[in-house]
Amino acid sequence: MATQALHSAMVDSGGINREHMVQARLMQAVSLALTRGEDLSETMTQLSDYSRAHFLSEEVLMRLYSYSNYLAHQQDHERMVEWLDELLAKKGEQVAMAHAIQELTAIFLRHIGSHDVYLHDFLADLSA
Ligand SMILES: [Fe+2]
Ligand SMILES: [Fe+2]
Known part of the structure; x- marks a missing residue:
């Protein structure tokens, strides 16, 4: 189920959704590195930095x-940033x-499928 939702997030297109695609790919890269027993430091830092920047960009739009x-x-x-930390x-x-990472992926996908969809609409x- 998470994989299907991840796929949906990844095939989405346009503005904010492109950033969600990057987030989804980074989460997938973290999971893959974990499965392979590889060093996660760089991918985790990328996921964290990218997500923080993405959240701020949405918050700027919401305030604007x-x-x-x-x-x-x-x-x-804020909760997702705490999870990333x-x-x-x-x-x-x-x-x-x-x-x-499994829980965080589920939390991210829930957020993208609810709060971010409402904002996108x-x-x-x-x-229009
Ligand atoms: Fe959001
Ligand atoms: Fe978002």
Whole structure:
């Protein structure tokens, strides 16, 4: 199920969705590196840095257009940043990392499929 949702996120196109595709690919790269027992440091740092920048870009858009659901959306970003920090702190703990990346992927995909879809629709309506 997560793979199918990941695929949906990856085949999406346009503006913000391209950034979600990059996030999905980075999460997949982390999972793959974990499965292969490779060093995760660089991919994890890329996922973390990219996600933070992406969240900020959405927050700028939400503030710019006085998006009414800003607070709930921004708080969800905050929770994901906390998860990313926890994940970075687990480096070297393979089993804990595997569990955490699975949960984080599910959380990211839930966010993309809810908060980000609402924001995308809101922004699309603005330009219609
Ligand atoms: Fe978002
Ligand atoms: Fe997003």
